[in-house]
Amino acid sequence: MKDLSLHILDIAENSINAGATEIRIKTVEDTRKNVLQLEVSDNGKGMDEETLKNVRDPFFTTKACKRTGLGIPLLAQSAKECNGALTIKTGKGEGTTINVYFQYDHIDRKPLGDIGTTLIVLIASKPDIDFIYEHRRNDDSYLLNTADIKKELGDVPINSPEVIRIIKDDISAWIIDTNNMIQ
Ligand SMILES: Nc1ncnc2c1ncn2[C@@H]1O[C@H](COP(=O)(O)OP(=O)(O)OP(=O)(O)O)[C@@H](O)[C@H]1O
Numbered sequence: 036m037k038d039l040s041l042h043i044l045d046i047a048e049n050s051i052n053a054g055a056t057e058i059r060i061k062t063v064e065d066t067r068k069n070v071l072q073l074e075v076s077d078n079g080k081g082m083d084e085e086t087l088k089n090v091r092d093p094f095f096t097t098k099a100c101k102r103t104g105l106g107i108p109l110l111a112q113s114a115k116e117c118n119g120a121l122t123i124k125t126g127k128g129e130g131t132t133i134n135v136y137f138q139y140d141h142i143d144r145k146p147l148g149d150i151g152t153t154l155i156v157l158i159a160s161k162p163d164i165d166f167i168y169e170h171r172r173n174d175d176s177y178l179l180n181t182a183d184i185k186k187e188l189g190d191v192p193i194n195s196p197e198v199i200r201i202i203k204d205d206i207s208a209w210i211i212d213t214n215n216m217i218q
């Protein structure tokens with residue numbers, strides 16, 4: 036996996052498969068504490084004890100016609116390589132939260148990547164799911180909540196090309212903005 040936004044896409048796909056109607060994605064860049072943190076939480080069906088016990092095994096999956104389940108093991112491995120760790124909070128019927136952190140300035144830490152495209156792919160392909168994206172970089176923060184956008188749009192679908200373009204521009208503008216502030 037080339038960058039963290041692709042890992043996020045993978046973890047969010049698990050939430051979709053778990054029947055989530057709301058998926059929260061949080062990315063936190065704390066350069067003072069030298070930590071980069073990602074969190075994906077959902078209100079899907081959650082994992083039972085057996086699943087939780089096996090989920091870090093790359094040969095465990097509940098997907099049909101598949102012999103490997105790599106999403107969580109690969110992300111856990113990426114974190115471990117950067118003095119970080121992955122934790123899972125879940126329970127049957129209680130949703131799932133995957134939290135992972137990395138040493139921010141670790142030489143092997145993958146870049147965040149194109150988080151805008153990851154979000155657009157999710158929003159456009161699953162318009163009925165509410166996505167909440169929060170990004171924090173030190174004291175700055177950005178919040179996107181598709182439930183709020185849908186309310187404002189009325190009958191216009193959230194995945195119509197014009198709306199998708201506006202959301203994408205909004206995310207990109209914010210990311211460029213804070214990048215400039217940091218330099
Ligand atoms: N958010 C979640 N809610 C409920 N179950 C989950 C969730 N995330 C993972 N799981 C369970 O853990 C298993 C392993 O997940 P993982 O992402 O590692 O592999 P996978 O999704 O099965 O396959 P891959 O990611 O390689 O396509 C899943 O098959 C599923 O049973």
Ligand SMILES: [Mg+2]
Nearest residue numbers: 045049106107
């Ligand atoms: Mg997966």
